[in-house]
Amino acid sequence: MFHKEGFKIMTITAIILIAINIITYSLINTYWIKFAILIVSVIFFLLILQFFRNPKRRTAHNNEHIIAPVDGKVVAIEEVYEKEYFKDNRLQISIFMSPINVHVTRHPVGGKVTYSKYHPGKFLVAWHPKSSEENERTTVVVKNDTAGEIMYRQIAGAMAKRIVNYAEVDSEVVQGSDSGFIKFGSRVDVFVPVGSKVRVGLNEKVKGGVSVIADIPS
Template sequence: MKVKIHREGTNILIVVMLIMIVINLSAWMFIRPAVIPIVFSSISAILYLLIVNFFRSPRRTFRGDRENVVVSSVDGTVVALEEVFEPEVLRRKVRMVSVFMTVFNVHANWFPVDGEVLLVRHHRGRFLSAYLPKASIENERSTVLIRATNGQEILVRQIAGAVARRIVTYAEPGDAANIEDHMGFIKFGSRVDIYLPLDAEVFVKIGDKTTGGVSVIARLRNNPDD
């Protein structure tokens, strides 16, 4: 597994680096005693490393059986697992798996299944804590509908939070979805919901940790129409 800096973080890291250089050079030139610039530099280095850690972008390879498999779209913790009615796109009862990301998690988002992107839709909304259940339908969010290779529809929802107010979605209708490819990116801690058919076999439970593009969270039943 190779790790690099995600393209969403390149400009931010350059700007932050320049600002920190100016602040720290000024501190070393004009502030005494020397312990104060030392503290400034130490804090700056720690903050910069945290930002670099946030924007890391590992390249992952899924090595398991891909048939009917659903993987987690993100790194994080499963915070919800329930049967819900999805009112905006599917308009039917489905099984929802929600994974919450902290600022320490990788924030790249992977496609959960192989297939084809059918729909991409952005919804304006609030910026409540992404941990809250109502964030799924009230917060700023982006929805991606995918037809899996077995014909079933899987919906993925990127949800902004109180801190994360920048959702990036790379998927476009007609794109091929691949569980090893990035679907998008959410900046600074948030949540992703995956909506599955009711008959999907779910392998995770609340509190489980997931790894995007790697952790198998469910398996789809064969499409009865096939």
């Protein structure tokens, strides 16, 4: 299954590749060149398809658990001062996505969206320490009765040139449901209360909508 954000790109790519191969077959007589162009076209299209894949995930809903919003590798676990919304210390868990990861963003908790804002910015590499505050990004806060308010931030990377965010203020969302998409490599930061029990380690690979990354303190 593929994400709806990829339908247009996949269609345009298919049309361009078909056109290239038709022109190649009509203008070039050398068989191995025609065959090489065909193979490269097929491989390129398969890479586009795998980038926009949207596998179904079965989320075990639990208001005491914060689940990974994306697939990727945990690159930071640290206490930071969050100055955009909370204006206090939070525990930040950062997950980096390579171009080969699934790039669907999912809600780490269920509840009511209390904040959703887009910030234009730079396109530093996603693992850069300043990317969380200087890169193009969207910030979303979801509130429920058990977890309180949980923030996650979609951050564009050097390759990612568009962030899609479906979270709207005052809407009710379900834990693990689709909240957006980031095209071509990026990072997501999750901000949880200080004292939360972290369930992942640095460099650990997580699966969006499935892996529990933290427990809310009782």
